[in-house]
Amino acid sequence: MNYCVYCHEAFFEPVSWQFIAGLSESLSFCEECSSSFEAINGECCRMCGRSFRLFPEQYRQKQCCTDCVRWEEHEEWSGVLTKNRSLYVYNDFLRKVISTLKYRGDAELVQGLKTPFCKLYKKEFRGKMIVPVPLSEERHYERGFNQARLMAELLGGEIVSPLERVIHEKKQSKKSRKERLNIQENIFQASKEAGKVKGKSILLIDDVYTTGATIRQAAKVLREAGALEVSSMTVGR
Amino acid sequence: MRFVSFFVDGKTRIAPESLAPHNHLFTASSFYNLPDFDQPLINEDFSYNPTLQAELSGKLLLLDELSLSLDEIQEHYNHGFIRYSKGIETKQGYDKCSRCGNSENRLFASFSCYRCKEPQCTYCRNCIMMGRISQCTPLVSWCGPELEWRDSNSELVWEGILSPEQLKASDTLVEKIGMKDKLLIWAVCGSGKTEVLFQGIEKALKDGQRVCIATPRTDVVLELLPRFRRIFPGITLSCLYGGSMDKLEGAQLILSTTHQLFRYREAFDLIIVDEVDAFPFSYDKTLAFAVQQAKKEEALIVYLSATPDRNMKQQAEDGKLPFVKIPKRYHGFPLPVPRFVWCGHWKKGLKRNKLPRYVMNWISRQMERNRQSFLFVPSVRMLDQIVPILKEVNAKIEGVHAEDPDRKVKVMRFRHGATPILVTTTILERGVTIPFTDVAVLGAEEEIFSESALVQISGRAGRSKDDPAGEVLFFHYGKTKAMVQAKRHIEQMNREAGL
Ligand SMILES: [Zn+2]
Ligand SMILES: [Zn+2]
Ligand SMILES: [Zn+2]
Ligand SMILES: [Zn+2]
Numbered sequence: 001m002n003y004c005v006y007c008h009e010a011f012f013e014p015v016s017w018q019f020i021a022g023l024s025e026s027l028s029f030c031e032e033c034s035s036s037f038e039a040i041n042g043e044c045c046r047m048c049g050r051s052f053r054l055f056p057e058q059y060r061q062k063q064c065c066t067d068c069v070r071w072e073e074h075e076e077w078s079g080v081l082t083k084n085r086s087l088y089v090y091n092d093f094l095r096k097v098i099s100t101l102k103y104r105g106d107a108e109l110v111q112g113l114k115t116p117f118c119k120l121y122k123k124e125f126r127g128k129m130i131v132p133v134p135l136s137e138e139r140h141y142e143r144g145f146n147q148a149r150l151m152a153e154l155l156g157g158e159i160v161s162p163l164e165r166v167i168h169e170k171k172q173s174k175k176s177r178k179e180r181l182n183i184q185e186n187i188f189q190a191s192k193e194a195g196k197v198k199g200k201s202i203l204l205i206d207d208v209y210t211t212g213a214t215i216r217q218a219a220k221v222l223r224e225a226g227a228l229e230v231s232s233m234t235v236g237r
Numbered sequence: 238m239r240f241v242s243f244f245v246d247g248k249t250r251i252a253p254e255s256l257a258p259h260n261h262l263f264t265a266s267s268f269y270n271l272p273d274f275d276q277p278l279i280n281e282d283f284s285y286n287p288t289l290q291a292e293l294s295g296k297l298l299l300l301d302e303l304s305l306s307l308d309e310i311q312e313h314y315n316h317g318f319i320r321y322s323k324g325i326e327t328k329q330g331y332d333k334c335s336r337c338g339n340s341e342n343r344l345f346a347s348f349s350c351y352r353c354k355e356p357q358c359t360y361c362r363n364c365i366m367m368g369r370i371s372q373c374t375p376l377v378s379w380c381g382p383e384l385e386w387r388d389s390n391s392e393l394v395w396e397g398i399l400s401p402e403q404l405k406a407s408d409t410l411v412e413k414i415g416m417k418d419k420l421l422i423w424a425v426c427g428s429g430k431t432e433v434l435f436q437g438i439e440k441a442l443k444d445g446q447r448v449c450i451a452t453p454r455t456d457v458v459l460e461l462l463p464r465f466r467r468i469f470p471g472i473t474l475s476c477l478y479g480g481s482m483d484k485l486e487g488a489q490l491i492l493s494t495t496h497q498l499f500r501y502r503e504a505f506d507l508i509i510v511d512e513v514d515a516f517p518f519s520y521d522k523t524l525a526f527a528v529q530q531a532k533k534e535e536a537l538i539v540y541l542s543a544t545p546d547r548n549m550k551q552q553a554e555d556g557k558l559p560f561v562k563i564p565k566r567y568h569g570f571p572l573p574v575p576r577f578v579w580c581g582h583w584k585k586g587l588k589r590n591k592l593p594r595y596v597m598n599w600i601s602r603q604m605e606r607n608r609q610s611f612l613f614v615p616s617v618r619m620l621d622q623i624v625p626i627l628k629e630v631n632a633k634i635e636g637v638h639a640e641d642p643d644r645k646v647k648v649m650r651f652r653h654g655a656t657p658i659l660v661t662t663t664i665l666e667r668g669v670t671i672p673f674t675d676v677a678v679l680g681a682e683e684e685i686f687s688e689s690a691l692v693q694i695s696g697r698a699g700r701s702k703d704d705p706a707g708e709v710l711f712f713h714y715g716k717t718k719a720m721v722q723a724k725r726h727i728e729q730m731n732r733e734a735g736l
Contacts, residue, residue, distance in 0.1 A: 003343055008362075032618055105369040106362060108346035144352045144371070 004030035005112040006097055028112035036093035039116075040086055040237060047072070048212060049085040050237055071212060081219045082229045084209050085124045086237030087116050094236050098207055102147050110150040113235055117154050121203075125233055128203035129196070130157050133218050134188070136165040151235060152205040162194040162225060163218055187214070188221045198226035208236035238300075238352045238373055239265040242274055249274040251321065256311050267353035269323060269372035276380075279317035285381050289313060291487030293379040295447065295504025297322075297336060297530075299368050300377060302500075310377065318381040324370035325359055334361035336370055337499045338526030347371075363523060364499055366479065378502060384447070386489040390471030391442035395435055403433050406561045410437035410539065413559075414507065415444060417535045421553055421560035423545055425572065425696075425730050430541055430563065431461070434509060435468060437539075442472055442489060446506035449491045449531065451498055453512055453524075455479065456648065458492050465492060495524050501531035508532045509539040513549070543696065544689040544726070564733045571731040573698045575691070575709040575724050582714055583680065587619065592626055596679060596712055600630055603675065604657060608708075610675040612660045613694055615683040623679070624660050636660040674698055674707060681711035681720050691723035 001010050011030040027034065043052040045060075047068035052060065059066045071077045088094050101109045132148035140146055152159050167187040202222050204215055209232065219230035239254040241263035251274045252258065254265040289305055292298075303310060313319045325345075326333050333340040339361050350358030353373035360371035370376070399407055406422055413420055414437050424430035434450070441448050452458055455478040462476045475488035477497040495510070510528055532538060545553070552558035580593035603610050612627075614620050617638045624636035635656050637647045651659045676698040678686060686694075691711070698707025711720055 008344075032616075100365075104365050105360070106346075106365050107348035107360075108362060140351050144350050144358070144369070145348050146351070150348070 002027060002030075004028070004033055005109055006030075006033050006100070028114075033093070036091075038089035038091055038094075040089060047081075047083055048209060048237070049083070051089055054089065067212065071216065077216055077220075080216050080223060080230070081212070082231045084212070084215065084232040084234065084237070085120060086209055086234045087113070087120055088236055090208055090210070090236035098147075098236060102143065102207070105144060107145055107147075107150055110147065110154065113151065114154045117151065117233075117235065118156070120233060121155050125203045125231060127201070128231065129200045130155055130159050131162060131197075131202055131204050131218075131222070132159065133204055133206040133214065134161065134163050134165045136167070139165075148206045151207065155205075160193055160196050162191055162197050163188045163221060164191045186217050186221060188218050190221055190225045194221075194225040197222050199228055202227045202230045204230060204232040206232065206234045209234040238268060238375075239354070240268050240271055240375070241265050242271050248277070250277065250315075252311060252314075253307055256308065267350075267355050267358065267373040268321070268375045269325065269353075269358075270355075276320055277315060277317040279380060283313075283316035283318065285313060285316075285318050288486070289319075290379060290381055290384065293319065293377065294381075294384045294487060295379070295502060296500050297376050297378050297502040298500060299324075299370070299374060301368060303377065313381075318379070320378050320380050321375040322378065323372075324374040324376050325361065325372045332359055332361075334364060334370060335376055336367070337361065337364035337523045338530070339363035339523055367496075367499060384487050386442075386445055386447075386473065389442075389473060389489060391439060391469065391489075392471060393435055393439040393468055394470060395432075395468045397432055399432060400429070402563045403429055406430075406433045406563050407436050409559075409561045410434065411440055413437075413537055414440045415446075416537055419538050419540070419558055421540045421542065421545060421549060421558050422563070423542060423553070423560055424563040425543055430543075431464070433563065434539075434541075438490070438507070438509075439469075441507045442469065444506075447489055447491075447504060448507045448509075449493060449498070449501075449505045450509045450511060451493050451495045451528065451531075452510075453495050455494055456644075457511065458494055459645070461492050465490065495527060498524075498527040498531040501527075503530075503533050505532050505536055507537050507539070509541060511541045513540045513542050513545070544692050546689070564730065572696060572727050573707045573709045574727050574731070575695050575711050575720075577681075577711050577713060577716060577720065577724075580679075580712045580714065583712070584714075587622055590622070590626055592623065592679075593712065596677070597630075599677060599710065599712075600627065600658065604631060607657075608675050609651070609654065609656070609673055610658045610677060611694075611697055612658055613676070613678040613686075614660060614662060615680045615685050617662055619680070620660055620662055627658065627660065631657055634658045634660065638662040675709070676707065677710040677712060679712045681713040682715050682717045686717075686719060688719045688722040688726065691719060692726050695723065695727055 001012055003010055005028040007030060009030050040049060040051045044050055045052065045065040045068055046063040048065060050065055061069050097109060100106050130152050132146060132152040135146045165187060166189050167185065204218055206215060209215060215232045222230050240251050241254055241257045242249055242251045243258065243261045243263060249272065251271060257263055286305060286309065289303065292303055300307065300310065310319065314321065322335065324335055326335055331340055332345045344361065344363045345359055346362055347357040347359040349356050350371065350373060355373065358371045358373055360369050364370065410420060410433065422430060422433060438448055450461065458476060458478050465474060469490065472490055473485055473488040474490045475485040477484060477491060477493040479494065479496065508528060508531060549558065553560040578595050580595045583593045586593060614623055620636045620638055627634040633656055635647050637644050637659060639662065641647065650656050674697060676694055678694060681691065695709045698709050713720065
């Protein structure tokens with residue numbers, strides 16, 4: 001019997017031949033929780049990895065969503081981010097899971113994401129240098145951990161910290177689009193370790209890609225520090 | 238967080254790293270790894286902050302839960318007014334959470350902690366909703382003078398009349414106030430158990446005792462609050478549930494969900510535990526721990542239950558647990574006996590968005606007769622599937638569950654008669670009283686519907702002397718032992734009441 005890492009209900013694993021043959025890993029989420037995640041597979045925006053299933057065709061141009069088209073049209077942001085891919089649609093359930101992780105501080109929840117997150121990494125980004133999006137010093141102390149770093153640690157590779165967050169976390173979503181595109185002052189700066197990114201292909205890790213502003217600001221600092229290209233991978237989109 | 242320890246006059250003292258005295262050299266460590274330290278003796282000349290006394294007296298809290306600055310809190314430690322203790326204790330290789338008493342291995346985890354810099358800082362997952370306790374988190378308690386309520390007016394303002402059975406229970410309680418003892422008040426649903434408490438509580442309050450009524454569900458706390466405000470207008474009253482805002486620090490009477498008791502330590506002279514058999518359907522081990530910790534050594538514990546479990550019944554019968562039974566509903570009508578209706582493999586139908594014919598017929602009959610009803614379903618997931626189907630019959634039908642943000646509003650709308658049928662998971666089956674209601678359970682065979690749960694659910698029907706004919710239906714796909722026992726239980730209670 002297992003206990004669900006999120007709702008703590010006891011459950012039995014469905015018996016399958018993979019399970020009997022020892023090919024499948026033991027499940028972290030119960031059936032009910034597992035089925036509340038909406039995996040992003042099938043058609044998605046080539047840039048930001050948003051599932052096309054969820055928004056009408058008039059918001060697409062060829063294989064990109066109009067948000068991404070706008071980022072790419074802006075001279076300051078064009079080409080800064082190669083692409084983003086995410087595991088799950090950022091639905092109510094994922095929002096609850098991530099907020100329990102971040103705001104309640106239940107670090108263990110991240111273990112439930114390990115298998116699919118590693119799989120996505122191997123499929124899309126294998127071999128890139130792993131960089132978690134940092135928190136500000138203050139937020140990091142308050143929380144006791146950085147959830148992006150916990151997610152990066154799931155991948156098992158070396159983790160590099162070339163970035164520092166200098167401006168405190170505010171709700172990005174509360175800013176208007178114009179404010180987001182005309183970012184005056186970058187919220188990140190290069191750290192002592194920034195030299196390591198020179199000539200490298202970088203993969204930023206964060207919990208959620210919402211507007212893309214945070215990830216692009218991080219990517220910009222990395223590019224300025226000499227990174228060859230920057231992609232990103234998140235749990236939610 | 239990290240603390241330092243140092244010597245003062247031959248005694249070991251501690252301080253948060255940020256407040257370390259300047260004239261010493263230390264190495265800071267996780268609170269968990271501090272060497273043994275001494276508690277400073279209380280300094281009678283120190284003028285303590287009454288806000289801290291009100292916030293902390295009788296409690297065990299995190300530093301983050303206090304309104305004072307770390308500096309001021311540390312001052313109180315230096316003068317012996319507060320104590321720091323470990324949030325997680327490890328004995329013989331086993332972790333135990335000092336707040337909730339959890340010692341189950343699977344409910345602990347660890348992370349690389351930025352606060353204490355330890356690569357493995359272990360934390361309790363059981364009580365994490367109240368703020369994380371990890372190895373480096375100190376818990377704070379009050380060692381200064383106890384709170385007093387000498388000037389408050391504890392007069393009971395209530396003109397109701399107790400039935401002879403209620404009166405007997407009430408008198409038994411009054412007699413026991415002030416004793417170190419236990420009492421089980423065994424009251425059939427609807428027998429008016431709340432009124433039975435009034436006289437006893439009044440006596441305790443008049444004696445300057447601190448009193449707590451703990452109940453598993455927020456709905457019940459919210460229902461009791463205005464009632465107690467009215468009958469005890471002169472006392473300080475605080476209401477605690479997950480997310481409650483109108484907390485009054487240092488109140489004499491506390492209405493609380495059982496979970497909130499985790500924050501209390503040796504606080505209450507009288508503690509009344511409502512629906513002991515109820516969380517979620519059997520008494521959670523850590524909640525029993527919470528009650529034991531929250532009461533004072535010399536306290537009286539009163540258990541209220543309509544369906545005490547076997548263990549408790551046994552203790553009562555063996556004379557180990559004093560008890561008083563209120564068998565009769567106060568209006569003298571029998572409890573409705575549930576009827577079983579077989580409705581086939583309803584889950585299969587539900588996958589195709591269909592409800593059994595019998596259920597649909599019942600729904601339309603209820604609408605025609607203008608009878609309000611509860612429909613209990615086994616899970617939130619099923620609730621989400623069933624409500625849209627019923628909304629096609631009548632758009633006013635609503636669903637509600639424990640985590641529903643609109644729960645209060647929806648229950649209110651049902652109470653006011655605006656909602657014909659309220660589909661619900663098991664949260665509302667106790668305590669919330671709405672007259673003229675019928676009750677049905679869909680999937681009564683599911684494990685979540687234990688005997689006790691089904692008896693309670695049945696008790697929701699016909700709870701008014703103007704409407705003794707409430708109807709109870711169990712729609713099922715195979716009778717269970719729990720269903721049969723629940724029915725027998727109700728018939729037994731009706732017999733005992735001479736009905
Ligand atoms: Zn689950
Ligand atoms: Zn896009
Ligand atoms: Zn705990
Ligand atoms: Zn720590």
